[in-house]
Amino acid sequence: MRRRTGIPMATVLRKLEKIYHPPKTFLHYRTPLDLLVAVILSAQCTDKRVNIVTEKILYPKYRTVKDYLRVPVEQLEEDIHSCGTYRMKAKSIRGMCAMLLEKHRGQVPDTMEELLELPGVGRKTASVILSAVFNKNLGIAVDTHVQRLAQRLGLSSHHNPNKIELDLMQAAPLRRWRDVTVLLISHGRAVCTARNRNCGACVFATQCPSSLVLGRKDMAKPKKSMRRRT
Numbered sequence: 244m245r246r247r248t249g250i251p252m253a254t255v256l257r258k259l260e261k262i263y264h265p266p267k268t269f270l271h272y273r274t275p276l277d278l279l280v281a282v283i284l285s286a287q288c289t290d291k292r293v294n295i296v297t298e299k300i301l302y303p304k305y306r307t308v309k310d311y312l313r314v315p316v317e318q319l320e321e322d323i324h325s326c327g328t329y330r331m332k333a334k335s336i337r338g339m340c341a342m343l344l345e346k347h348r349g350q351v352p353d354t355m356e357e358l359l360e361l362p363g364v365g366r367k368t369a370s371v372i373l374s375a376v377f378n379k380n381l382g383i384a385v386d387t388h389v390q391r392l393a394q395r396l397g398l399s400s401h402h403n404p405n406k407i408e409l410d411l412m413q414a415a416p417l418r419r420w421r422d423v424t425v426l427l428i429s430h431g432r433a434v435c436t437a438r439n440r441n442c443g444a445c446v447f448a449t450q451c452p453s454s455l456v457l458g459r460k461d462m463a464k465p466k467k468s469m470r471r472r473t
């Protein structure tokens with residue numbers, strides 16, 4: 244059977260940036276450390292919930308890596324409890340802060356290699372930090388929205404986030420990598436959600452390989468219990 248072809252990346256970006264303009268980062272932060280912590284908390288949690296926890300509880304209380312290391316781990320667990328998987332996230336945050344203090348004088352490094360050495364930091368987190376904080380496009384952050392949209396739009400036929408990232412990096416010019424993440428997340432939240440493909444209201448309704456308007460099947464397979472560092 245012939246595979247349905249996807250929509251060209253240039254078309255995807257052109258159409259989405261007309262709707263979601265200017266592209267916005269969703270997590271609120273003041274410093275690079277804030278954003279690192281927020282991205283770690285965002286794993287399996289909504290950005291809305293993370294913003295509530297960071298702005299109301301964490302940011303007034305924790306400013307430097309030493310602040311996160313000074314309190315008992317149980318206190319940090321309690322502070323981030325509502326973000327879910329709080330024990331693992333507290334461990335990652337404290338491990339990350341300890342390494343930042345030991346190897347980087349408490350500062351967040353600006354290379355992919357150094358970021359990936361930090362506990363709890365995977366390619367998605369490192370890519371977000373590099374593009375949002377240091378204006379460096381060294382990767383495309385693939386979260387569940389990006390993963391789903393890339394599959395539904397036919398931008399990638401893979402299910403592994405690292406392979407999807409490679410497909411997206413090949414399809415988009417380097418200067419647009421940050422926009423790819425932000426625009427796909429925006430569309431994944433507003434129109435093409437995990438539970439509901441609102442194809443009747445979608446700008447890709449007549450082109451998309453997963454469009455319900457065209458009577459097509461969802462090209463995004465149900466999520467497997469695949470885990471990777473964020």
Ligand code: SF4
Binds near residue numbers: 434454
């Ligand atoms: S046409 Fe439907 S499946 Fe395709 S991107 Fe739009 S909402 Fe999603």
